[in-house]
Amino acid sequence: MSKTNNKAYDITNVLDSVDMGFRKTALFRLRFWININSKASHSSEAFWNRSTDHRVICMIAINASLAQVPVELSVGPNQRDIVSYEVLRRLCRCTDKTMRTIVQEGVDREDIIKVRIGRETFIRATSKLLKTFESFEQEWIQLVKKNNRL
Numbered sequence: 001m002s003k004t005n006n007k008a009y010d011i012t013n014v015l016d017s018v019d020m021g022f023r024k025t026a027l028f029r030l031r032f033w034i035n036i037n038s039k040a041s042h043s044s045e046a047f048w049n050r051s052t053d054h055r056v057i058c059m060i061a062i063n064a065s066l067a068q069v070p071v072e073l074s075v076g077p078n079q080r081d082i083v084s085y086e087v088l089r090r091l092c093r094c095t096d097k098t099m100r101t102i103v104q105e106g107v108d109r110e111d112i113i114k115v116r117i118g119r120e121t122f123i124r125a126t127s128k129l130l131k132t133f134e135s136f137e138q139e140w141i142q143l144v145k146k147n148n149r150l
Contacts, residue, residue: 028147035139044111044132045139053092057102057123060091061112062133064124075122082115082122 039046048058060083063069067081073091074080085100092099103123106112111129115122125133 024147028143031147032140032143035143044109044129045136047105047109048111048129048132051094053094053099054102056091057088057099057106058111058125058129058133060088061106061123061125062130064122065126065130082117082124084120084122088123 036045036049041047048054060069060073064081064083069080069083071077071080073083073087075082075084085103088099088103089096094102103112103114106123106129107114111126111132112123113126115124
């Protein structure tokens with residue numbers, strides 16, 4: 001038997017032992033990402049899912065607008081409604097310039113607002129981004145329900 005055939009045989013053995021829950025999750029994730037990728041490139045859902053850094057910036061901005069930034073990421077224990085660029089830098093893997101570009105694109109899209117306090121700049125989500133996220137979550141819930149019926 002060739003090496004290729006052995007690999008195919010190994011995969012077959014693995015497939016036999018894969019849990020049905022995992023199979024459904026894998027199919028669900030495929031449908032989820034196809035759904036995101038099918039959105040128009042200018043849509044907020046597509047924009048905020050371009051990269052892990054986009055998703056982190058989006059979610060921390062949303063949580064800031066909900067005044068529930070985790071204490072360890074907040075400006076202070078009683079000020080959990082804005083996020084500093086310093087925290088964003090720590091959370092993002094991209095360069096500082098790329099992070100700032102993502103934030104500025106979010107501002108230009110009217111999904112994020114910048115808040116100036118003294119010399120510092122902070123961010124939070126706008127009500128537009130909150131509504132987009134709520135809609136996005138409803139799509140997620142519908143996909144989960146559809147996946148559970150399979």
